[in-house]
Amino acid sequence: MGQQDTPPGVRRGVLFDVDGTLIDSSYLHTISWWGAFRQYGYDIPMASIHYLVGMGGDRLVxxxxxxxxxxxxxxVIMASHGALYAAHWPALRAFDGSKDLLAQCHAGGLAVAxxxxxxxKDLQIMKGILNADAFIDAATSSKDAEESKPAPDILAAALKAIGVEPANAIFVGDAVWDMKAAAALGIPAVGVTCGGISADVLRDAGAVEVYEGPADLVQNLAGSAIGKLLNRVS
Known part of the structure; x- marks a missing residue:
């Protein structure tokens, strides 16, 4: 069935990664992992850690x-990372345009997860920073997935929570592992470089398009993959 034949009333949605996509936290995670590794005698270069941020902690380790x-x-190392990262909570901030992006998707009739x-606990802190609960229909955390990214479990859980099929969804993320998780479910993935991963790397990982961050995506929303999905909302 082609897009033009899609039955009316089909629920459509957009999924958002949070760390590095809506919240400026990728480098704080990097330094927290670096510190946790050093506590247990492992001197891992920060650049190596940063590339893997967005992958599940178990897989990263x-x-x-x-x-x-x-x-x-x-x-123990993962718990140490969590404790070190929590010390950075006061420094967390949303990227410019994050709340506006969520609001416009919601206003356009998309389910937002x-x-x-x-x-x-980290998710609750970040939701508080986003201050956009009115525009968010569901949210997942690590407890909702058996396997971590790049496995697609988190995305599948988010889709289930908002009642949307993969064919009617878009995913926005900042990491290679986001792109791979989306590909596993056949969901088009939009990349953002605000997490520190380059556009070329994200495209190579499967991103259908790449933006600098939420504000850039908002500015170009009409012509984006999300904009095309908004145009299909019945």
Missing amino acids: DSLLPSGRDRSLDE LASSARE
Whole structure:
């Protein structure tokens, strides 16, 4: 069935990653992971960590640490990262345009979900910073997924929460792992470079289009993949 044959009344939606996409937190996560690794004797370059931010913490640790390590420390390292990151909560801020982007999607008739794999407490802090609950229909956290990104579990949970099929959704994210998770479900992914990953890398990972951040996407919304989805809202 082509787009022109889509039955009226079909629910459509847009999923948003949060860390690095709507909230300027990617580098704070990087330095928190760096500190956690150093606490347990691992000196991992920040550049290596940053590229993997957005991947699930379990996968990030497994990708960066030696295969022969004492794996019983993995959970402790992840908890250390969480504690160090929490110390940065007061420094968190939303990117320019984040609230406006959520508002315009909501006003246009799209169901809006935050497809985040953050810890529940981190998610609540970030939702408070966004101050956009009126425009958000659902939000996920790490507890909603069995497997972390690049597995698509979080996106599947977000789609279920808003009652939208993958064919009627768009996903916005800042990391390679966001693009791969969306591809696993056949959801077009829009990339943003505000998390620190370049446009070329995001496109290579599957992004259908790339913007500098939420404000850039808002400014170009009409011609974007989201704009095309808005035009299909019955």
